[in-house]
Structure formats: C-alpha cells, structure tokens
Amino acid sequence: MGWKPIMRGVLCGLAVLLQACAVGHGASSALLLSTAWVPEDSPAGVLLRESHRAETELSEARRAEAECALGQVWGLVRGVDEVGARVEVRFWAHEGTLTLLSHRTLGGLERAQPVAEATFGKRFRSQLTSYVGERAGEVLFTLYRQQLEWRVDFRGGPDTPRPPEAKTQPVRREGVSVGTYAAITRVAGEMVRLLGGPSGREASFIATVTLEDDGVSGWEPGFQEGAGREVGLAGRERLQGELIQALLPFTHGVGPREVRLTLQGVLRPGESAASWRVVVAETLHPETPSGADADLIAEYRTLHESILREWREEVADSGRLAVRIGAEELAFWVVGGVVVHGGGAIFKAVAPRLLEILRRGGARVRGWLDTLLQRLTKVERDAFKSLWERVDVRGARPLSKSEERELRRLAKRLEELVDAPLNKDEKKKLRDRARANFRQFHPELAEAMKLGEDGLYEIHHRCPLEYAHLLVGEDINARKNLVALAQPVHRRINILWAKFRKERGGSEVHPDEVKKMAELIDRHFQRWYDVLYDSPSASALDAAMEMALRDVELLIVKG
Amino acid sequence: MSEGFFLFPFETQEGRGIVTVNEEWRWDWSDPFRGLLVFAKEQALAYYFATVPGLADEQGIQPVVWIDTYEDLYALPIASSIDRFFDTYSHSLERQVELIREDSEFKARLETESGPPAPDSLRALWSKDIPRINFPWEVPDLIARDESLVRLLRAGRFDFLMDGCEDAHEWVGKVLAAVST
Numbered sequence: 001m002g003w004k005p006i007m008r009g010v011l012c013g014l015a016v017l018l019q020a021c022a023v024g025h026g027a028s029s030a031l032l033l034s035t036a037w038v039p040e041d042s043p044a045g046v047l048l049r050e051s052h053r054a055e056t057e058l059s060e061a062r063r064a065e066a067e068c069a070l071g072q073v074w075g076l077v078r079g080v081d082e083v084g085a086r087v088e089v090r091f092w093a094h095e096g097t098l099t100l101l102s103h104r105t106l107g108g109l110e111r112a113q114p115v116a117e118a119t120f121g122k123r124f125r126s127q128l129t130s131y132v133g134e135r136a137g138e139v140l141f142t143l144y145r146q147q148l149e150w151r152v153d154f155r156g157g158p159d160t161p162r163p164p165e166a167k168t169q170p171v172r173r174e175g176v177s178v179g180t181y182a183a184i185t186r187v188a189g190e191m192v193r194l195l196g197g198p199s200g201r202e203a204s205f206i207a208t209v210t211l212e213d214d215g216v217s218g219w220e221p222g223f224q225e226g227a228g229r230e231v232g233l234a235g236r237e238r239l240q241g242e243l244i245q246a247l248l249p250f251t252h253g254v255g256p257r258e259v260r261l262t263l264q265g266v267l268r269p270g271e272s273a274a275s276w277r278v279v280v281a282e283t284l285h286p287e288t289p290s291g292a293d294a295d296l297i298a299e300y301r302t303l304h305e306s307i308l309r310e311w312r313e314e315v316a317d318s319g320r321l322a323v324r325i326g327a328e329e330l331a332f333w334v335v336g337g338v339v340v341h342g343g344g345a346i347f348k349a350v351a352p353r354l355l356e357i358l359r360r361g362g363a364r365v366r367g368w369l370d371t372l373l374q375r376l377t378k379v380e381r382d383a384f385k386s387l388w389e390r391v392d393v394r395g396a397r398p399l400s401k402s403e404e405r406e407l408r409r410l411a412k413r414l415e416e417l418v419d420a421p422l423n424k425d426e427k428k429k430l431r432d433r434a435r436a437n438f439r440q441f442h443p444e445l446a447e448a449m450k451l452g453e454d455g456l457y458e459i460h461h462r463c464p465l466e467y468a469h470l471l472v473g474e475d476i477n478a479r480k481n482l483v484a485l486a487q488p489v490h491r492r493i494n495i496l497w498a499k500f501r502k503e504r505g506g507s508e509v510h511p512d513e514v515k516k517m518a519e520l521i522d523r524h525f526q527r528w529y530d531v532l533y534d535s536p537s538a539s540a541l542d543a544a545m546e547m548a549l550r551d552v553e554l555l556i557v558k559g
Numbered sequence: 560m561s562e563g564f565f566l567f568p569f570e571t572q573e574g575r576g577i578v579t580v581n582e583e584w585r586w587d588w589s590d591p592f593r594g595l596l597v598f599a600k601e602q603a604l605a606y607y608f609a610t611v612p613g614l615a616d617e618q619g620i621q622p623v624v625w626i627d628t629y630e631d632l633y634a635l636p637i638a639s640s641i642d643r644f645f646d647t648y649s650h651s652l653e654r655q656v657e658l659i660r661e662d663s664e665f666k667a668r669l670e671t672e673s674g675p676p677a678p679d680s681l682r683a684l685w686s687k688d689i690p691r692i693n694f695p696w697e698v699p700d701l702i703a704r705d706e707s708l709v710r711l712l713r714a715g716r717f718d719f720l721m722d723g724c725e726d727a728h729e730w731v732g733k734v735l736a737a738v739s740t
Contacts, residue, residue: 378658378690382665424627424726425696428606431629432691435562435603451603454565456575459603466630490605491587494629501630 061170062096066128068174069098072249073124074117077143077150079242081115082108082269085145090157092166093135099166100249101138102282111269113148120150127152137162163285164301165253169309176214180251181244183216188243194221195239197231198265198274205263205276208284209247212256213308226265231275239276246278254305258284350408351415357473367475371468374433375417375426376410384410419469427465434477435459441479445530449484456533458490459483463518464497470511485525486533492545493521496552503556516555524548562691564599564608591719592632595624598641605629610641614716622708624720625695633724636717636731637695639707648694650701655692662690699730703737 069091077087085108090101131154132139138157143150162168176184187209195205203226210217243261250259261281265274348355357368373381387406422430438459439446449457460483461476468476475481485493500517522529524544570576577598585593591613599608605628610621623644624634638644695702703709711717712731721727 385665386669424633424724425693425730427629428627428696429691429693431604431606432562432693438603453602454568454575455603457603458605464629484603487605491628494605498630 057172058096058170061172064172064174065096065098065170066125066132068171068252069100070121070125070128071174072100072252073141073143074120075245075248076103076105077120077145078117079238079245080105080107080145081112083110083112083145083147084108085112087143087145089141089143091132091139091141092163093132093137093139094162094166094168095134095136096132096170097167098132098139099163099253100283101163101166102280103246103249104280104282105277106279107266107268107277108145109269112145115149124150124152127154163283165255165257165283167252167254167305167309168302169305171252171309176248176251180214180216181248184244184247184251185240187216187219188240188247190219191221191243192236192240195224195227195263195276197227197229197235198263198276199226199229200274201265201267202226203265203274203276207261207263209250209259209261210256211250211253211259213254214251216251217256222260235275242276242278246281250281250283253283254308255301260284351411353418354411354415357418367478368473371430371476372414372417374429375422376413380410380413418472421469422465430465430468430477431459434461434482437477437479438482438484441482442484442530445484448532451484456486457484458487460485460490460493462522463514466497466501467509467511467514470509470514483529485528488538489525489528489533489541492541492548493525496521496545496548499549499552500556503552513555517552520551520555521548524551562602563694564601564606566599567597588628588632592626592634595626595634596621597626608637608644609634611717611720614711616707622711622717624717631723633722633727634717634720635695635727636708636712636720637702639705639711643705643708647698647701647705650704651692651694651698654698654701658690658692696730699733700737703734709735709738 073087073089076089080087086106087103088105089103091098092101128141131141135156138160140155140157142153142155144153191207198205205224205227206222207219208222209219246261247259250257259281262279263276264279266277267274268277373384376384383406387403387410435451439451449455451457451459462481462483463471463474463476465476468474497517504513524547528541567575567577567580570578580600581597584595584597594613595609595611597607597609600606607626607628608623609626610623612621615621620640622636623638623641625637626632626634638647692698712735717731721731
C-alpha cells in the first residue's frame with residue numbers, strides 16, 4: 001500500500017465527526033461515522049489547494065451551514081417539551097454562513113406531545129433557507145412550542161457591526177470534531193459536579209466559558225445562588241446533556257471569545273423537584289480594537305478564518321494535518337502574535353511583502369516560507385525558533401525589547417530574501433531537502449529507483465530553483481514540482497533550460513515565461529517522469545529532445 | 560550514507576561504471592570540464608566529484624573538485640588529492656555528528672522551557688528536521704586545512720573552472736580567509 005492510500009485511510013479514520021448538531025445528551029448515541037472530505041491528491045506532506053472556491057463548492061458549503069444551524073436549533077429545542085415555551089435563537093448571517101450569537105429559553109406550563117425531528121426539520125429547513133438567503137446581519141428566530149409542533153417566527157435584527165467571532169466563509173461541514181465534543185462534555189461534566197441540583201426556582205448560576213476557534217480554553221463559575229442540592233444520576237445526565245447542547249453551537253465561531261451561560265432553577269410540568277435550565281447563553285464581545293493595529297487585526301482574521309475553514313472541512317479532531325496546522329500557527333505567530341504583543345506596526349514596517357504573501361495562507365505559502373527560513377543561517381533559524389516559542393500567542397508574556405529587536409531584524413532579513421535569487425549554496429541545500437521530500441512523497445518509487453543506492457535517477461525541479469524567486473509564494477519543493485528522472489533525461493532537460501537561459505541573456509524573465517517553459521518540457525518529457533527508465537527508449541528521447549529544442553526556439557522568438 | 564556521495568564502481572550491469580560515466584561525460588560537456596575525471600557523485604543529485612588531470616603535481620597526484628552540473632557548469636576545488644578529499648569529508652562527517660548533537664540539545668532546551676511540542680505544531684514539524692552540513696559550501700575552514708590546495712588556490716590555478724560564477728569565487732575567498740584565521 002502506498003503512502004497516499006495510507007494517508008487517506010488515516011484521515012478518514014480520524015474524521016469521525018460527531019453530528020453534534022443533532023444529538024441528545026446520550027453521548028454514545030451521538031457518534032455517527034462520517035468521512036471528512038479529503039482532497040483526491042493529498043500527499044502526506046503537502047496539501048495544495050487553490051484558495052479560490054468554486055461555486056458548486058460554495059453552494060454545498062451554504063447548504064451545510066443551513067443544515068448545521070438546523071441541527072443546532074433542534075439540539076436546543078428538543079428537550080423543551082412544554083406548551084407555551086419559547087426559545088429565541090440569534091444568529092449572525094453572512095453570505096450563507098450562520099454563527100450563533102445567543103439563545104434564550106422560557107419554559108411553559110403544560111407537558112406537550114413529542115415532536116419528531118424529521119417533522120421539525122422539514123418545516124424549519126424551508127423557513128431557514130427562505131428567510132436567511134443572502135441576508136447579512138443579525139437574524140432572530142423565535143420558536144413557540146405548541147401542543148403538537150413548533151411554530152417559528154423570524155425577523156431581522158438591529159443594524160449592528162459584525163461581531164468578531166462571526167464566520168464570513170461558509171464551512172462545508174455539519175458536525176464538530178471529536179476533540180471539541182470531548183472538551184465541551186468535560187466542561188459540562190465539571191459544571192454539573194459543581195452545581196448539584198437547584199434548591200428551587202430562586203436558584204441561579206452564571207458561568208463563563210472561554211473558546212478559541214473550535215477549542216475550549218477553560219471556564220469559570222460566576223454568581224451562584226441555591227446550588228448544591230443532592231441530585232440523582234438521571235438529573236445530572238440531563239443537565240450535562242442540556243449544557244452540551246447549549247454550548248456546542250458556539251464552537252463554530254472564529255477566534256478567541258467568551259460565552260456566558262445563565263442557569264435558573266425551574267419547576268418543569270409534572271415534576272416535583274426543581275431542576276436547572278440554561279435560560280440564556282450568549283457570546284460576550286470584547287471592545288473592538290482601534291488604532292493602527294485594527295486593519296492588521298482585520299486582515300489577520302480573514303487569513304485565520306480561511307485557514308480554519310479549510311481545516312474544519314478537510315481534517316477533523318486531533319488528526320490535524322501537520323502542514324495545515326503548521327501554516328496556521330505560523331501565520332498566527334507572524335500576524336496575530338506580533339499584533340497581540342504590540343509589535344504589529346514594526347513588523348508591517350519592515351516586512352510588508354512578507355505579510356502580503358502570508359495573508360494568502362495555506363500549505364503552499366507555508367512551504368514557501370519554510371524555504372525562505374532555510375536561507376537563514378543555522379544561528380538565525382535557531383533564534384527564530386526560540387523566539388517563536390517565546391511568542392506564545394495564547395496568553396504568553398509580551399516580547400521584551402531585545403526580543404522585539406531580534407524579531408525586527410529577522411523580519412527584515414526575511415523580507416530582503418523574498419525577491420532575491422537563490423545562490424548556489426542555497427540551491428544545494430534545497431536540493432538536499434527536495435531529495436528527502438521526494439522519498440517521503442514516493443517511498444515505493446524511491447525504493448524501486450534505488451534512490452540513495454548509487455542509482456541512475458535524479459530529482460528534478462519542474463520549475464527550476466534558478467527562477468524560484470520569481471514564483472513568490474509558491475513552494476518550490478512541493479510534491480507537484482518534484483519528479484525523478486533518469487540521468488540521460490535530466491541532462492537533456494538541463495540543456496534545454498541552459499538554452500533558455502542563454503537566449504534570454506541578462507534580460508528580465510517573466511514568471512509566465514518560466515511556467516510556459518516548464519509546461520513545454522512537461523509536454524515532451526513527462527512520459528519519463530517518475531517511471532523506471534528503459535534504455536531502449538533512448539531514440540524516443542532523442543526525438544523528444546529535437547522537438548523540444550524547436551519549441552524552445554519558438555517560445556524564445558515569441559517572447 | 561544514503562544522502563552523501565557514492566563512488567562509481569568499475570563497471571555495472573547497467574553500464575553505470577566509471578568508464579561509461581567518463582565516456583558520457585566527455586561527450587556531454589565541453590572544455591575545460593570534459594577533461595576532468597569523474598569518480599563520484601551525490602546520491603540522486605547532479606553534483607559530481609572529479610579529479611583535474613591538468614593540475615597533477617610532479618608525482619601525478621591530481622586535485623579534486625566538486626562540480627555543479629545543474630546550470631552553467633562550475634567547480635569548487637575541495638582537495639589536493641583524493642586522500643585529502645576523504646580526510647576532509649570525514650571531518651565534515653564529524654561535524655555533522657556534532658551538529659546533530661547540538662541540535663538535539665537545542666530541541667531539549669526548548670522542551671524544558673516550553674514543554675513538549677504540541678502534536679502537529681510547527682515545533683513538532685521542526686523536530687523531525689535533521690540538520691545537515693552542506694558540503695562543501697559550509698566547510699571552507701575544513702578545506703582550508705589542505706595546505707597544498709591552498710597554494711593552488713592562491714595561485715589561481717582553479718580559476719578556469721569557476722569562470723562567471725561569483726558564488727564560487729566568493730566561496731574560495733572564504734577558504735582563503737579561513738587559512739589566515
């Protein structure tokens with residue numbers, strides 16, 4: 001079995017999404033196996049995806065958003081089986097995305113007949129789609145419990161600025177990851193243990209849960225009154241389930257945020273003792289940043305959301321693909337971390353090109369940045385790594401003056417390298433890495449070719465390292481740019497590039513020319529890419545060389 | 560060492576021995592490179608090691624160069640003889656071992672300061688990186704220990720193999736600077 005199928009298997013295995021939108025409090029019944037979307041051509045080390053999203057993908061993502069919101073609302077109302085009860089759910093809508101802002105529940109007086117999820121879903125789905133549509137801004141659904149059904153009212157909210165945690169890019173995923181579910185379950189369990197049962201209807205409890213993206217950073221109890229009554233297992237389980245359903249929808253937001261829960265003791269119809277109910281859950285909004293860093297923070301959020309969205313769609317739970325999360329963390333360090341520590345303006349001043357490229361995000365840019373880092377000396381790279389560790393964006397101390405100076409120096413150094421051609425020394429270093437990458441990407445082929453065992457084959461960069469500086473933001477050592485060739489083929493290709501170099505002389509080469517030239521060579525030689533060389537094909541090779549030479553001449557004439 | 564160089568065997572079944580390789584070499588390249596005698600190559604990369612017959616001393620011992628065939632050919636002088644080449648290379652391997660040791664100490668220090676790397680974090684990625692000595696580029700000081708080679712370098716005897724390659728001349732400058740320190 002090759003690396004690709006193994007990776008796909010691992011990813012699919014890890015992609016056990018909990019369809020948390022549609023679950024009750026029995027966690028075990030909530031486990032639904034699903035396969036996360038894994039790109040067809042996902043090598044182990046590099047995921048290359050265009051940031052541009054096709055319309056079909058977008059419409060699928062919008063559909064997933066609506067289904068997810070539907071699941072979230074069902075999770076909130078399914079346990080509220082009292083005639084006259086009212087549940088208000090407030091979302092932020094943005095081009096098909098729905099981010100929960102708050103929900104509040106008011107109980108009823110009389111036990112109602114059960115409502116089937118399918119019945120609820122059928123009705124609410126069409127309302128959700130027709131009401132929300134392309135609307136941008138706050139939307140409020142009020143659900144009224146009647147004897148046999150839920151009636152839904154809809155209205156637009158006040159004209160307020162978009163809250164920072166609201167998504168702007170629809171996510172093609174309906175559940176939450178196992179990790180997120182486990183964290184919320186743990187928090188809910190801790191709350192239940194602390195709370196016990198309410199003494200009566202006067203009892204109340206407030207708690208604040210801190211979230212960051214899909215993760216739960218912690219929680220703190222606030223005001224409480226009338227808590228601590230002994231309560232049985234069934235009561236504890238019901239409360240835990242309710243807390244889980246109350247909190248889970250908030251994990252779909254973006255960035256750091258706090259959610260405040262307010263619980264009150266209620267006397268449910270037909271029950272003799274009071275029990276807790278989550279009456280309000282809402283995201284608290286910190287002050288909007290202003291001043292010089294506001295733009296940078298906004299730019300960062302966009303980048304961060306893009307990466308988060310891809311991550312949510314492609315990989316679930318702790319099987320976060322290394323490259324993906326590496327890109328996110330690095331981007332966060334460079335932009336978010338620096339801003340958090342008050343160095344944003346400095347960084348922006350010394351490395352504007354670098355920031356511009358990093359804003360594109362994704363694995364390709366990470367690979368490009370990794371190459372850039374390879375151009376630093378070992379001492380500089382180690383300094384970078386140490387600094388990165390110190391600038392722990394999730395609540396570390398601010399940078400000291402000397403660290404800030406070092407950061408400025410490193411950023412400036414990297415900025416200088418963005419457009420600088422690679423020197424011979426750096427090319428050798430990158431070829432060493434390319435060889436290692438190739439072995440990782442194609443272990444079986446590398447073995448068959450006896451790479452590293454005095455073999456006949458060499459690693460070739462389809463777009464040569466000579467022009468790497470023209471392809472800013474592209475990972476020159478990415479899987480798609482590396483092929484293994486027999487030496488006779490490689491030598492001929494190098495002759496073609498030498499001809500191109502010679503004919504173009506010292507004049508400036510445009511990146512498009514390099515791409516055209518690479519395509520031309522692909523056209524004539526790709527039958528020898530990544531295959532075992534058959535020496536009787538030498539005459540075919542000579543014929544390919546002859547045609548390629550003619551095409552190179554034409555390309556040069558056309559400019 | 561799978562990522563270092565290998566010596567061409569006398570001959571192989573596939574015809575990849577030293578005789579065939581040198582025949583092809585003379586066919587593929589023009590002067591002054593066609594006159595070099597290729598004896599080793601980097602694994603899976605188009606970097607070669609060759610002796611320079613034109614610079615043989617009175618005993619017939621030839622100096623060794625490292626050749627980059629990726630773009631316009633150039634060569635870096637790396638030893639006054641094959642013996643010295645092996646000696647220098649073995650010292651660079653010692654340095655490689657030392658580098659790996661230092662690197663693991665550095666990683667351990669980071670771990671002490673910041674705890675183990677989070678799964679799949681950037682540090683976890685870096686932790687898999689094994690630092691490499693970039694031979695010969697990163698070891699001008701080791702090359703500079705070869706006094707006979709240094710004499711040839713000072714006399715500019717290898718300049719004909721470095722025409723138009725600023726990086727190579729700059730590197731030779733580093734070798735010579737390392738002699739005086």
